[in-house]
Every structure is written in structure tokens, then in C-alpha cells.
Amino acid sequence: MTAAPDDFTVSTPPIGAGDTDKFGKRRDNDTASGFLILNADDWGRDRENTDRTLECVTRGTVSSVSAMIFMEDSERAAEIAREKGIDAGLHLNFTTEFSAPHTPARLNEHQQRIARHLKRRRFSAVLFHPGLVRSFEYVVAAQREEFCRLYGREPKRLDGHHHMHLCANVLIQKLLPAGTVVRRNFSFQPGEKGSYNRAYRKVVDGILARRHRLTDLFFSLPPLSPTSRIERMFSLADELAVEVETHPINAEEHRFLTEGEILRFTKGRPISRCYAVRE
Numbered sequence: 001m002t003a004a005p006d007d008f009t010v011s012t013p014p015i016g017a018g019d020t021d022k023f024g025k026r027r028d029n030d031t032a033s034g035f036l037i038l039n040a041d042d043w044g045r046d047r048e049n050t051d052r053t054l055e056c057v058t059r060g061t062v063s064s065v066s067a068m069i070f071m072e073d074s075e076r077a078a079e080i081a082r083e084k085g086i087d088a089g090l091h092l093n094f095t096t097e098f099s100a101p102h103t104p105a106r107l108n109e110h111q112q113r114i115a116r117h118l119k120r121r122r123f124s125a126v127l128f129h130p131g132l133v134r135s136f137e138y139v140v141a142a143q144r145e146e147f148c149r150l151y152g153r154e155p156k157r158l159d160g161h162h163h164m165h166l167c168a169n170v171l172i173q174k175l176l177p178a179g180t181v182v183r184r185n186f187s188f189q190p191g192e193k194g195s196y197n198r199a200y201r202k203v204v205d206g207i208l209a210r211r212h213r214l215t216d217l218f219f220s221l222p223p224l225s226p227t228s229r230i231e232r233m234f235s236l237a238d239e240l241a242v243e244v245e246t247h248p249i250n251a252e253e254h255r256f257l258t259e260g261e262i263l264r265f266t267k268g269r270p271i272s273r274c275y276a277v278r279e
Helices: 047-059 074-084 105-120 130-151 161-166 168-172 195-211 227-238 251-258
Strands: 035-043 064-067 088-092 157-160 217-220 241-246
Touching (some): 035 088, 047 074, 047 251, 064 130, 064 157, 074 130, 088 161, 105 130, 130 168, 157 161, 161 168, 168 195, 227 241
Parallel strands (some): 035 241, 064 088, 217 241
């Protein structure tokens, strides 16, 4: 197995040996390891988000998308994804108001209760709220059901808008289906975050690893400078499974992904054509 770099903590065993085929699926009988996933969030949030992300997918600089449900462009985005075979996971939304005209009033009410709790103070997400157990159950179930309706299948991969899929209620209530691929916490080098912050993230990733499948490392694409950060991040994908989160609605990220600059950093390293972890 491939060892993780000394300056990053990985809460689960590395994915191990195995190359990927043209669809990004791992071949375990090969000796190469690691792959690079660029995942675009907010697919379907609105038409501009969808169209900018689609341009990146078409250019081969985005591997997969995280789809928002009950948003103004959710239906069209799902049609595009099904038609073009775009790998889509569910981007659970607890904090941004649903904008689709057919959103049930009851769902809006429950989400608003959750949003008030999560936005109340900085550390609200780490506090379990017993009074919101049924609201969390309902909001997650409704989004999973709507994803099934739009995409014709259960979501095999889940993450969260503003990373709120990692909030205490979701984890303690075990609302993410066991065996699914779930986004881990951001990966940081020593000194980038305080020791308590890093310890908490390690504990959460350990909890996730017992029920779900994770990549080895997870980063945000920005900041795009210094360039040494991007080079380092992409080079880790030579040996590890690395997810890089991107938001093509951001002009700087969109330029990076569509105007060829990204090719300076991939240096012939293939970008996965879908989101995949070893079975």
C-alpha cells in the first residue's frame, strides 16, 4: 500500500495499488496508484452555475459534480447529467433557501429551522440539537427522494453545501446511507489549523470511515496562489486518491479550468473522468 505523506494525516488506510480505466474506475491488478478528482459543487443551483460547470466538464477539467436539489435549475441540470453521462452526487443543502417553485412548504419550514440553528454561531454545526432530529431526518430524506426522481437512482455519493453534511446531527443520527462515498474534512498541513481543530477533524473522519468510503485527501482549489500549493496538491494524486473541490461560478476558478492554465499543473497527469474510490 502507498503511505500517506508525513505532513498530512489520513484517518483511513490509503486506497492502495491500482490504476484507473478510462472511466476513472480503479484496476487493482496494476501497480500504479492515485488519481485526481476535480469535483464541481452547486450543480443545478441556478442556470449560470450549471452552464459554467458544464463547460468545464466538456473540456475535461471537471470529473464530477455535486447536485443541489429543489433549486431553480435542478431539473434542467439533472436532464443534462443523464443525457451526457455526468457523474453526479447529492449536495445536501441545509443552509441556503430552496429556490425551486415546486418546493413543498413543509420542507421549507424544516430547512429554515435547521438553518437558524446552524447559522446562529460559529460552532453550531458541532453541537447536536435534539429538537431538530425530525427536521434533519425529513430534510435529508426529501432531498434523497427528489434526487432519485430527477436522476433515476439513489445517490451513491453525498456531500454538503457549506460542508454541513458533517454537522453533529447528520453524523450522530447516521443520516448518510452506509456504504456510500462521503466527502471527508479538508486536509491540512501542520500549522495551517490549530491542534484542537485538526484533532476534531481527525475524529470526524474516523467516524465517517467506519460507515463510508472516502478519498485519501480533500482540498479546495482556491487559493490559486502561490502556485507551489497547486503543484503540491496535484502531485499528491500520483500516489493517493485526491479530491479537489471547485466552484466554476467563481471567475478565477472558471478561467483556471477553461483557459488551459490547469494543464501547467497536471503535467500529463490525467484528471479522472468520474468520482471513484476503490471498491
